[in-house]
Amino acid sequence: MKVDVLLGLQWGDEGKGKIVDVLTPEYEIVARFQGGPNAGHTLEFEGKKYVLRSVPSGIFQGNKINIIGNGVVLDPALFKGEIESLESSGHELKKRLLISKKAHLILPTHRLLDACYEAAKGDSKIGTTGKGIGPTYTDKVSRNGLRVGDILHNFDEKYNKAKSKHLRTLQQYGHDTSSLAEIEKEWFDGVAKLKEFTFIDSEHYINNAVKEGKKILAEGAQGTMLDIDFGSYPFVTSSNTISAGACTGLGIAPQSVGEVFGIFKAYCTRVGSGPFPTELFDETGDKLREYGFEFGSVTGRPRRCGWIDLVALRYAIMIDGVTQLIMMKSDVLDTFETIRACVGYEINGQKTTEFPFETEDNITPVYVDMKGWQTDMTKMQKEDEFPTEFKQYVAFLESELGVPIRIVSLGPDRAQTIIR
Ligand code: GDP
Ligand code: IMO
Ligand code: MG
DSSP states (O other), X not given: OOEEEEEESSSSOSSHHHHHHHHXXXXXXXXXXXXOTTOOEEXXXXXXXXXESSSOTTSSSSSOEEEEOTTBEEOHHHHHHHHHHXXXXXXXXXTTEEEETTSEEXXXXXXXXXXXXXXXXXXXXXXXXXXXXXXXXXXXHTTOOOBGGGGGSSXXXXXXXXXXXXXXXXXXXXXXXXXXXXXHHHHHHHHHHHTTSEEEOHHXXXXXXXXXXOOEEEEOOSOGGGOTXXXXXXXXXXXXXXXXXXXXXXXXXXXXXXXXXXEEESSEEEOSSSOOTTBOOXXXXXXXXXXXXXXXXXXXXXXXXXXXXXXXXXXXXXXHTOOEEEEEOGGGGXXXXXXXXXXXXXXXXXXXXXXXXXXTSOEEEEEEEEEOOOSXXXXXXXXXXXXXXXXXXXXHHHHHHSSOEEEEEOSSBTTSEEEO
16 A cells, blocks of 8 residues: 655745645555644635644544654644644544654744744745744754654753753843743643653554555645745745655655645735745735735734745655646635636846746736636536636646645635545
8 A cells, every 4th residue: 555645835824734634544554744833724614614733634534543753843842732732623543543652842942943944034034924934954963953753851951951042042142031931831731731641653544544554644734836945945944844844753664655645726926025926016916915814824924825836846746746736726716717727937138948947036927817707616516516717727736846746725614625
């Protein structure tokens, strides 16, 4: 049996949480492979809405095993808050949420360092989520990190050593650390909560499950254009969000990867700084934000909005080896008279269809205009109800992207999903 991978193809918030939940009945295990509480994965069903940050999105459908993989970075304080809110709504996770011993811990001082490094960047801020993601992955790579498994042995000593090192850096920058004692208290309460869960060698668990023929879905966070290697660097996150990240973030071999589900919005959004060639600064952009309710689920920041960018999407599909596409939020375009798709870029008078290295340059998108369907699609149940213009839009995207669109999402609710 192979591990299917589901990931975002744009700059995050494509709707990964919703679709993982929709697909969970087909799987026995759902495993998050990277990122941390910078993610906010929203699920809606039976009139309720949940936002998951570190917990995989496979917890609501049946008694499936959910795993937080080694590639994830975990903040015990935020984890505790997330678990308690799920417990208070009747979702008991202790028996079915397993945590890799190798997942790295976000320390209170990592959060302070995140704010400190952002402040030091002056005008070129990344606009991080402020959750300590960059500093935690930095410590992982520089071999200074603490892992979940460390909680079980001489933890205070290891913690204090890492904290002292961070404090020296914060002092060098003159960063205010007065909030530390308070954050630390919550954090250690979080560590106590974390210890109620089972820590596992998730690479063995997952590979054994593969051998036993169990179906596994690997859930990504963020999106391909935020990948540390291939995203719009330096305006990216600090992990590999691409399909290869599922191999390193779970310990599975490339040949164990089966389907790669690539999720995209029928338009495009981005939170934080960085290049966004098709961004709209006019009332069309405002309309996308209003109709799509484009406000960050973690920080509440308004998301930047623009037309679909097929140059960036083709790039993401290539890097990820996407085998099936999933189109989200097409209902947001239901009232638009004209819909635009960027099919190429013009950079310094040169046309290109490849995503460039230098994204600081002035990129002028080359658009194809299509007639909108101007029909409310949110209650449609079957593909044959789709309006002609919508079918044309889907066919156009499939031909431009070279991969079939297998799922179309027509609203935030689990039920508003059409599998073709
Ligand atoms: P994720 O981070 O990729 O899981 O996505 P987010 O949850 O951050 O953002 C997606 C937002 O769009 C959430 O508020 C979802 O409830 C909502 N959503 C998901 N699919 C659809 C859809 O097809 N139509 C509409 N209108 N909203 C959707
Ligand atoms: P989900 O999983 C959208 C963005 C931040 C910032 C950059 C770096 O919900 O799709 P970080 O805190 O990771 O160091 O911030 O990445 N970012 C996201 N944008 N969705 C996300 O996650 C994101 N996680 C990080 O806004 O620009
Ligand atoms: Mg999100």
